Amino acid sequence: MKRMTYREAVRSALREALQNDPRVFIMGEDVGRYGGYYAVTHGLLEEFGPERVRDTPLSEAAYVGAGIGAAVNGMRPIVEVTTINFSLLALDQILNSAATIRYMSGGQINIPLVVRMATGAGRQLAAQHSHSLEGWYAHIPGISVLTPATVADGRGLLLAALNEPDPVFIFEHATLYPLEGEVDEDAGPAKIGEATVRRTGNHVTLVTYGGSLGKTMEAAGQLADEGIEAEVIDLRSLRPLDTATILASVEKTHRAVVVDEAWRTGSFAAEVGAQIMEGGFDLLDWPVQRVCSAEVPMPYAKHMEDAALPQASTIVQVVKEMFQ
């Protein structure tokens, strides 16, 4: 095992991909000379040269579309769209090309494309730079949506994405990059579509993903001190969704809370809640609860941003109400 940060784990997967597969190249804003908006690609330009670590102009629709074209034509591009906030400029390319062309072409064309982007709030970057829209992407059939929450998954899920014949979108919560953790460098790709139980418990099931895992585990710790054993499920992948693992846990606990940094209405948490209701109705001793962001554009001031975001204390409060 080797201790490294989340950004180093992602970088080690990128380097391994570039070394092992000549079709792989990285494209994105300031991934080269600037060393990466979040310093993930730091050093790769010097090691692999400008052809395979390509700085792009600020043209999101163009370079995502180009990534799609290159993937169709035999390459294995890894496009970094800096943050989910800028990806909105490329949504048409993502939805109407990347996710749809295989189906529209009657199966003739597949698009082996990996797109990475940072996501989430919590760093006082105000409304335009703090979105959590993974749920939008998970709504789209034809693509996979991965949300690595741990250092090991930061590497493992990226390696797995590179084996997929169809587009994979990886969302890295911006607060995770400095996170430290153990990584087994010989471990190959992780498994896509499988949730992981990060903590077992019999009283309530906490379902979450990506940047919210840390807060959820913190809440579980506080609840344990008060005699409530929470089971924490890290989804790791929003599409495909591992509903079986969720229902198996709810069958044991009869109570479920979904923690999701997105806005409550139409959030991915709403989808998880619906699937629990559809698949586990008879198991429920309490309505499924959701802990999401307040439905406001993210304010700049720290105390306002903290109030808008789901916090460990919010999760603890919601769970305790289920045991009044």
Add this chain to the structure above:
Amino acid sequence: MTDEEIRSTVLRLLSDIAPEADLASIKPNVNIRDQLDIDSMDFLNFVIAVDKELHVDIPERDYPKLATLDACMAYLAERLKAAGRARPTD
């Protein structure tokens, strides 16, 4: 095991023997065998259950020390502490 855990275990074992007895209203300082209509066979089964669950082998000469619920609790807490497995009530 805290006192609370000992108490709930003892009550559960007694309820196995006397299922119809209303354990919630058991008087802690009155003889158990009278309150719950327990004969020597029942009491032996209770002793065997305590041994199986709490790993405390109660010799016959100690039977009188288990006459009431409180006495039984105190006796078991003592034996568990001696075996280094009891915790003060947190």
Add this chain to the structure above:
Amino acid sequence: MTTEHASLRRPERDHALALLGEMLRIRRFEDKAAELYQAGKIRGFLHLYDGEEAVAVGAMQSIAADDSIVSTYREHGHALVRGLPLDCLMAEMYGKANGCSRGRGGSMHFFDASRRFYGGHGIVGSGLPFAVGLAMADKLRDEKHVTACLFGDGAVAEGIFHESLNLAALWKLPVLFLCENNLYAMGTGIERALSETDIALKARSYAIPAEAVDGMDVLAVEASARRAADAVRQGKGPVFLEARTYRFRGHSMADPQLYRGKEEVAEWMKRDPITNFEERLRDWGFLSDSDVRDMEGSISAEIDAAVAFAEAGPWEPVEDLTRYVTSR
């Protein structure tokens, strides 16, 4: 490049001192912002204007009170010259409720509807169609207003740039497109981002009159901007100005500036718009040391008062979290 002829004409002394004062005020404001960021008072992102002051000060001379301004996240200079109170900008960067956006926006998102300062737009290029819309409304109501749309060379690579210029030209909308070409889009130099680096030339391809101007010379910018604004005000459609300038600090506070050499920065600093203009004022006998001291004194007093204003400012009450999401 049209620089020589404009700067030969000597401005009035008071006007020249005012131009210098405004540029110096921006520079000192950015300096204090950098200091407060490193001390943790200002958080999030901070993009400073050092080196580009001549563009804002020069251009804003021909923008009237009821014209509109659309800016980007590197907006401090634009807001100051537009007249947004310095102390409200400082409080906004602190995230206080007495900030110009109630503490909601921070450094990148100043707004002041009363002064038609329609904000810092954080997504590169996103201000362009916004400005086109403002101008369309003025045109539809026959208002002789100009909408000044400021943006950087990074925006030129965005699709929205081309769509906006075409629309403005097609419908002859009263937009003054002012591109602050500081040669870098974050860490990517213009020659590594644009196949055609002559941005004014690109604008002409949309049948928009366009000229480049030395963005380090406040008088040159002032002259070009006046011509452009007058043309726009006459309703002949949009005009495009490419101010070639340079930023002396990093893209933002966390920028190690690996993409450019120190000599290049040093070279451009020799053309510092403030020190050069100050020299010319001295040559013209307009400026004495005591003038400079007075100017510096009043600016630092204004800034110190602004810091105190921000420090004392109240935090927005958490109960107001959901206010202003919608109008109802």
Add this chain to the structure above:
Amino acid sequence: MAEFRMPILGADMKAGKLVAWRKQPGDQVHRGDIIADVETDKAVIEVEAFVDGVLERTLVEPGETVPVGTILAIIRLEGEPALAEMPAGPPVEAGAPTVAPHPTVPVQPPVRLRVPEAGGVRISPLARNLAAKLGVDLATVTGTGPGGRIQQRDIEQASAAMARRASAAPSEEVADRQMRMRQAIAAAMARSHRDIPHFHLFTTIDMSRALAWLAKENETRSVADRLLYAILLIKAVACALREVPELNAVWEDDRVSLKPDIHVGVAIVLREGGLVAPALHLTDRQGLGDLMRDFRDVVQRARAGSLRSSELSDPTITITNLGELGVEAVFGLIYPPQVALVGFGKIVERPWSVDGQIVSRPLVTATLAADHRALDGFRGSVFLATIDRLLQEPDKL
């Protein structure tokens, strides 16, 4: 004096590594001069000073990583005297913006339907399923959830209460079973009383040797194999029957017929009332350990209501009470068609003369009810004396 602190150089920078000093103590410093290089997650950044003065002293060495806000150096401002000694005290956290205490905004309550007050039972799906499975009548349950919603624990408590009520005041089919048992016992006892000319004998037996032996024997046994003294009584009765076989018989067709095997029946009180007396087969030939296991199994199955009918009809003699009823002596009725019934009172500590000396001894009263048609008093008394003798040599049982 001005402090030069580790600057915050990015939205999520918590600490920085001082790479190098670009000014040395004693150097002039002007606002905007580069004073040091600091390394962040991203790379090395040149850090400027924001004051004019002289670098008095550096506090942190290149190569050290320190949290943001740590004092790195002291700068003596123009016109200030040199500093005599260093300011003591730990590096202070940067003037982090004083953040107002922020109460967490209450979680947006989901829109809840106003449930119609009357009628509709508010219940969770799990609770509804559980109620169906456990036969709990929802009308009898009050919900402890919000708005009175019924939850799993409400059903479980209702079901437990039902069970208690059922065993205390048995449900119909339990009541009916008890009634039938009562009728059977009534019929047998009436017939016994009517048809059997009982005669009754009793004797008092010193149990001290038996109990002493038992205490020693139990110490060698694990808890689960521990013996009750009742087993000694049962074995003694069984062995005594070998010597007085007439008691191990039944009266049928107006005559006594001796039984070849000895199956001692043992009367067991049922918790919800009533009595049964199943047989412990071949009682005299079983070791005490096997007998005890047999006895415990029979008691458990009797109380669970799962005795086989043959077990109830096999006994060739019955022992009742075994000291459990708290009385000293029992004069019961024989179970037809058997010809004898043995009763044991509770063991009582009493004065007892041994070799002319009065001592205290644990005594039990053994009684015999016998069918005078099958035997006479004398054989009965031999039987009781044999039991007494056998109990004085417990090791031989």
